[in-house]
Amino acid sequence: MALWRVRATVDDRPGYLSVLTASLALRSVNILAVQVHTTEEGAVDDFLVDAPDALTEADLLAAVAKGRGHDAFVTRADPQALADQPTRALALAGRLVHEPDALGEVLVALLDATEVRWRPESAGDRPGFHGGRMTLADPAGGSLEVLRALPGFTPAEFARAQALVEVAATVQRRHRDQVAMLLPDGSEVVLRPAALDDLAAVREFHDECSPAALRQRFPGGLPADTRLRRLLEPAGGMTLLAVAPGGAVVAMASLLAEGDLGELRVLVTDDWQRRGLGTALLRRLRSHAAKAGMAALVAHTGAGNAGMLRTLRRVGAGPIERDGAMVTVTVRAAAHPVGEETPAPSA
Structure with missing residues (x-):
């Protein structure tokens, strides 16, 4: 068996998630964890699955398509992904309490990002996200640009990132006030x-x-x-x-x-x-x-x-x-x- 991360968008209608999970089950895919991100395009379902070794990325993409999922993203997952997102976010927040300057590394770990770039303050760099680009205000000044190829960021991920930025800002203010x-x-x-x-x-x-x-x-x-x-x-x-x-x-x-x-x-x-x-x-x-x-x-x-x-x-x-x-x-x-x-x- 092998660990995979599967993300797909389905219509936000009753029963559509069960259709997708049934399609995966028919291929002996065991769902270990699931998160649902609500977006304007529909519900983005993020699965951590355990699949038979014989299944390929193409097989999983085909199962998603048959389960009425679209805009699918499939990649191999690390065993560390077995930790649920709240636990992972809390652990990263704990790191920020002791290392507020590690915000960039923490964002990479939280969002599975490929890179975090710092930019000087600019009127055009307002907090938000589009596709695989997220912009966050840096507590130390300027802004942070978080990048990843696929999948695109969701509102829930943006909210989590904003929460960690606020933790870093609070810790930095506390250190500055000493x-x-x-x-x-x-x-x-x-x-x-x-x-x-x-x-x-x-x-x-x-x-x-x-x-x-x-x-x-x-x-x-x-x-x-x-x-x-x-x-x-x-x-x-x-x-x-x-x-x-x-x-x-x-x-x-x-x-x-x-x-x-x-x-x-x-x-x-x-x-x-x-x-x-x-x-x-x-x-x-x-x-x-x-x-x-x-x-x-x-x-x-x-x-x-x-x-x-x-x-x-x-x-x-x-x-x-x-x-x-x-x-x-x-x-x-x-x-x-x-x-x-x-x-x-x-x-």
């Missing part, structure tokens, strides 16, 4: 946006904080994982982490958005307090809020939390309203972009 910060004592930490896969590290970070620090940050108790996930990627806002050498999270600051109002929150593990981390993180969040057009920023903290109040004054604290043991501090929007700021160490 900033190394040198502390007064010579230590270096990385400030970067948080992501959902930071959940375990953030949990460990909270375990390292003292009960007193946690009570000031979470008066109602430490949030469950469900709420913590929302804090890692808040809708309309941003969460930043400070990561020490070795990968441990040592500080976390969040900007939560509610309409045009933003709320600032920050927590620094005890051993890393009074070293400027809270100030640096809040300045970056304040700048992000200004770019997002937020009208005002507030922070809530305990009236006795002198360290937090000092930090808020450094990043532009305005009016302070007291309500019992809690105070609400209004913070002005950033007056300059993040790249112009110089984080000041804590006193």
Whole structure:
């Protein structure tokens, strides 16, 4: 028996797929996997089949034609093709998370393409596909031209390719947003946006904080994982982490958005307090809020939390309203972009 890939277009009408599969079955062809791509010309059926060794490409093309298929494409398949497309796409997305610059190679593997060419930005290079040519926007600038001889690309393949491009763009933005910060004592930490896969590290970070620090940050108790996930990627806002050498999270600051109002929150593990981390993180969040057009920023903290109040004054604290043991501090929007700021160490 031999593995083949068979692709053919059939009329998108009830029963037509069964006619094609019956024609293949009459030649003892075993269908291992099938995908159906909807197009304007009809349903494109993509089969991975196991056929008797005696069958040739011409025999399979004849079986497709007898099964009312047209625009057929037949080629020998590699055993790796036994992995279904969702599994294959997820594996390639996982590679992009670690190697965002491998987008071209990933597209070749996903689409069984012969070549991926990079082109400088051009008004005529809009994302889309025609036949065996697909154009995708390159997250790094310009466009990517994906080529293969046969078969022509389908809308489903274009959608998968676009999804992988978005994965690469997200990872590249995350890498681009990382900033190394040198502390007064010579230590270096990385400030970067948080992501959902930071959940375990953030949990460990909270375990390292003292009960007193946690009570000031979470008066109602430490949030469950469900709420913590929302804090890692808040809708309309941003969460930043400070990561020490070795990968441990040592500080976390969040900007939560509610309409045009933003709320600032920050927590620094005890051993890393009074070293400027809270100030640096809040300045970056304040700048992000200004770019997002937020009208005002507030922070809530305990009236006795002198360290937090000092930090808020450094990043532009305005009016302070007291309500019992809690105070609400209004913070002005950033007056300059993040790249112009110089984080000041804590006193």
